[in-house]
Amino acid sequence: MSIASDLIRGHTDTIILAQLYYNDSYGYEINKTIQQKTAGRYELKEATLYSAFRRMENAGYILSYWGDEKTGARRRYYKITETGRDTYMRLMAEWKTAKSMIDSLIELEDE
Amino acid sequence: MSIASDLIRGHTDTIILAQLYYNDSYGYEINKTIQQKTAGRYELKEATLYSAFRRMENAGYILSYWGDEKTGARRRYYKITETGRDTYMRLMAEWKTAKSMIDSLIELEDE
DNA sequence: TAATATACCTTGACAGGCGAAGTATAATTT
DNA sequence: AAATTATACTTCGCCTGTCAAGGTATATTA
Numbered sequence: 001m002s003i004a005s006d007l008i009r010g011h012t013d014t015i016i017l018a019q020l021y022y023n024d025s026y027g028y029e030i031n032k033t034i035q036q037k038t039a040g041r042y043e044l045k046e047a048t049l050y051s052a053f054r055r056m057e058n059a060g061y062i063l064s065y066w067g068d069e070k071t072g073a074r075r076r077y078y079k080i081t082e083t084g085r086d087t088y089m090r091l092m093a094e095w096k097t098a099k100s101m102i103d104s105l106i107e108l109e110d111e
Numbered sequence: 112m113s114i115a116s117d118l119i120r121g122h123t124d125t126i127i128l129a130q131l132y133y134n135d136s137y138g139y140e141i142n143k144t145i146q147q148k149t150a151g152r153y154e155l156k157e158a159t160l161y162s163a164f165r166r167m168e169n170a171g172y173i174l175s176y177w178g179d180e181k182t183g184a185r186r187r188y189y190k191i192t193e194t195g196r197d198t199y200m201r202l203m204a205e206w207k208t209a210k211s212m213i214d215s216l217i218e219l220e221d222e
Numbered sequence: 223t224a225a226t227a228t229a230c231c232t233t234g235a236c237a238g239g240c241g242a243a244g245t246a247t248a249a250t251t252t
Numbered sequence: 253a254a255a256t257t258a259t260a261c262t263t264c265g266c267c268t269g270t271c272a273a274g275g276t277a278t279a280t281t282a
Contacts, residue, residue: 004269005206005271006120006121006237006270007121008121008209008213009117009120009121009213009238009269010118010120010269011118011213011216011217012269015213015216015217017251018216018218018219022219022220022222026265027230028228028229028230034216037215037216038212038215040269041208041212042216045270045271045272046231047231047232047233047270047271047273048269050230050232051269052269055268071278071279072228072229072278072279073228073230073241073278073279074230074277075230091217094118095118095213097152101119101149101152101153102119102126104149105126105130105145105148105149105153106125106126106202106203107129108132108133109133111255117239117268117269119239120238120239120269121238123238135226137261139258139260139261150231157237157240157262158239158240158241158262158263158264161261161262161263162239162240163238163239183247183248183259183260184246184247184248184259184260184261185246185261187260187261214266
C-alpha cells in the first residue's frame with residue numbers, strides 16, 4: 001500500500017470534479033494531469049478512475065459523451081453537471097472541516 | 112454516510128496512537144476524548160475502534176492488558192510500543208505530505 | 223517489426239468502516 | 253424497588269472504494 005492510497009481515499013471524486021469544473025476532459029488526460037501535478041508521487045489507478053466515473057455519472061455529477069477524434073484511440077469525455085458543481089463545493093467545505101478535525105485529533109497533547 | 116467517514120478513513124490508527132502516545136488508555140475513554148475534542152462532531156464507531164485495536168496489536172503497535180478496577184465494568188487497557196511510536200511519527204509525516212497533495216489536487220485552476 | 227504510448231473496460235478480491243446485536247456491571251432516576 | 257442510563261467490551265456480516273490483473277484497440281517511435 002503506497003503512502004497515499006488510504007489517505008487519498010474519499011478524495012477521488014473531488015479530484016476528478018475539480019479537473020472537470022471548467023473544462024470537459026477524459027480519463028487518460030485527467031490521470032496524466034494528476035501525475036504531473038504531484039510530480040509522479042500519485043496517480044489514480046485505472047480501475048479506481050473508471051469506477052469513479054461510473055459512480056459519479058449514476059449520481060448525476062457528470063455526463064459522458066464520445067469524442068470525435070479523427071485519429072488515435074477513441075476518448076470518452078466527461079462533463080460536469082450543475083449538481084456536480086454543487087457537490088464539488090460541498091466536498092471542498094467538508095475537506096476543510098475534516099482537515100482541521102484530523103489535525104486536532106492526531107496531534108500530541110502537551111505531556 | 113456522515114461527512115467524516117470516508118475522509119477520516121485511514122486516520123483511525125493515527126488518532127488512537129496519538130491518544131496512547133504518553134498514557135495508556137482504554138477504548139471507551141479514547142472514544143469519549145475524541146467526541147469531546149471534536150465537540151461531538153465525530154466519534155469512532157465501536158466496531159471500528161475495537162477492530163483497530165486488534166489490527167494494531169497484531170501489527171505490534173500496541174499491547175493490551177486488563178485493568179484491575181475494583182468497581183465498574185472491566186477495562187482493557189492499551190499501551191503503545193516503540194514500534195507504535197515510530198509508526199505514529201511516520202503516519203504524521205505521511206499526513207503532512209498527503210494534506211498538501213490533496214490541497215493541490217482539489218483546488219480549481221484559474222480559468 | 224517490436225515496443226511504447228494512447229485510451230478504454232471488466233472481474234474478482236481485499237480491507238476498513240459500521241450497523242446491529244449481544245454480554246455484564248454500576249450508577250442514577252423514577 | 254424497579255427501570256433506565258452509563259460504563260465497557262465483543263462478534264458477525266454487509267457495504268464500499270481501491271486495486272491487481274487481465275483484456276481490447278489504434279497510432280507512433282525505435
